[in-house]
Amino acid sequence: MRWVIFVVIYIVLSFYSFQAVKTVFKTNWIQYLFIGLVVLILGNFIYQWLQPGEGRVLTQPKSYAFGFLLAMLSAELILVIFMFGEDIGRLLSATYSKFFTAKESFHLPSRRKFVGTLALGIAAIPFASLLYGMFKGKYNFRVLSYNLEFDDLPEAFDGYQITQISDVHSGSFDNHNKISYAVDLINEQQSDAIFFTGDLVNNLASEMDEWSDLFSTLKAKDGVFSVLGNHDYGDYVDWANTLEKENNLNRLKEVQKNMGWRLLLNENVSINRGEQKIYLVGVENWGKGGFVKHGDLDKAAADLTKEDFKILLSHDPSYWQEKIKSDPKHYQLTLSGHTHGMQFGIEIPGWIKWSPIKYRYENWAGIYEELGRYINVNRGFGFLGYPGRVGIWPEITVIKLRKRRA
Known part of the structure; x- marks a missing residue:
């Protein structure tokens, strides 16, 4: 009917x-x-x-x-x-x-x-x-650069540069040359670390078969780090049994390992510069509105303190509003994705930034600051559903960390 x-x-x-x-x-x-x-x-x-x-x-x-x-x-x-x-x-x-x-x-x-x-x-x-x-628009890759200042950034990390990508959705790709160009563009930024904030595939780990060799060429001095997004768990497939679903997720984890990516599953690692260090905290997906809630911030940072400088990878920005921004351990910078900026909107820097997704997510694209904490919501590398982008272009984010001077 x-x-x-x-x-x-x-x-x-x-x-x-x-x-x-x-x-x-x-x-x-x-x-x-x-x-x-x-x-x-x-x-x-x-x-x-x-x-x-x-x-x-x-x-x-x-x-x-x-x-x-x-x-x-x-x-x-x-x-x-x-x-x-x-x-x-x-x-x-x-x-x-x-x-x-x-x-x-x-x-x-x-x-x-x-x-x-x-x-x-x-x-x-x-x-x-x-x-x-x-x-054309879906492969109109843009590099967006920001400088963020922090009072508590360790001196050795003043000028530390990170590149963030998110929401690859490899199952949607249909042009190898364009994706190869974008991967080269990421490497051209010559950042100290590359962070991927979830949704490598649409449904199946096998979607990466054609693309894993290309994405394994992503290189940074301190490595490539990643977390899982809601699509990575295989929840949008009607599996014959739970074992098939588990095998798919395990295969996706293995794909990331073979590409040389360090997948963070509710855990943290440190990056050292001599005696000083910063911590990368990666949580699994946690999202409002029916999305899976595997993220466990308390577990991921159980051994960290408020004084530690932390960069948190969390696919869904709703977790930032729900818990992260007000957490007493003070997460200085959170990197998220998930929204895609709805792949449709109007952005004129300094004038207007609008997309229908703003009525669903308070933090949907770009840098936001609250309570002395920052979040960047990446507009996404790939696309899903509508096979294109209008006004909200695929994004490669480059953030330079700076020590705030008096």
């Missing part, structure tokens, strides 16, 4: 949108082209959705089918708003003419070509933007 309702709504929107096309373009082939595109997008979407999948996360074909449908619906909704608004005006005009003029018949004025042209022009913006996001 939900499929029937959806198809009916889509047909109604398409029919109404067609009125704008018919008003502006009198040539039959353009009208037929629009009808063919509407049918093709709907048919492909239904076909892909009827195909079996390995998990509840969208496969690449399903993602693209969803992306094309989303682009078409975004355009149609704008066309419907314009056409419906004009039809209300036409109806009011005809009613007025019927009762307040000498005309005896009720006659609707013709649709105006100007309104249809304006509607099509505006509708083309989200349509083109979503298509651009699918074919």
Whole structure:
């Protein structure tokens, strides 16, 4: 029944949108082209959705089918708003003419070509933007750099540079050259350490088979450190039994080990510079709103004190709001991901930073400071669901730690 309702709504929107096309373009082939595109997008979407999948996360074909449908619906909704608004005006005009003029018949004025042209022009913006996001935007990698000052940073670590990536989602990749370029871009930062904050795959450890050799080339003086994200546990697959699920997770852990990454599972390690050190604390995923809660901050930092300088890796930023920022052990810097910035939004530095995801997560992209603690929420390296990015580009974060001077 939900499929029937959806198809009916889509047909109604398409029919109404067609009125704008018919008003502006009198040539039959353009009208037929629009009808063919509407049918093709709907048919492909239904076909892909009827195909079996390995998990509840969208496969690449399903993602693209969803992306094309989303682009078409975004355009149609704008066309419907314009056409419906004009039809209300036409109806009011005809009613007025019927009762307040000498005309005896009720006659609707013709649709105006100007309104249809304006509607099509505006509708083309989200349509083109979503298509651009699918074919170009998702690999439009940006390096975002920050300098953060701390009173209690050990002197030996003044100028220490870290690179953070998050949410690789390797099962969504479809261009080896673009990913190779991004990996090279990470290495070009020549940071002292590289941190990965979870969601290496969409569903299965096998998604890394094609990519593990490439990601094993990530190098930093003090190493590459990682934590697990909600997708890494295999919770979005209907496994035959718990053993299969456990084996998948163990294989993913082994993949990271073989790539030379140090996976932190509710534990900490130190980085030393002579007699001075900082600590890396890694917690497993902990998220609000139905996401898995394997993270245990108290266990991860059981042997640390408030005076120790700590960098915490926590995939979901909701853990920062829930516990980390107010924890008495004082976690100076937390690195998270998870939100992807919803892969859609508007960002003009110094002017505006907006995405619908802000209504779900208080900390959703960039640097935030509260209670003297910082969190950086990385916008994500990969993509999921909608196979693209619009306005919220894939991010490589570079943070330089500085000792605050009096």
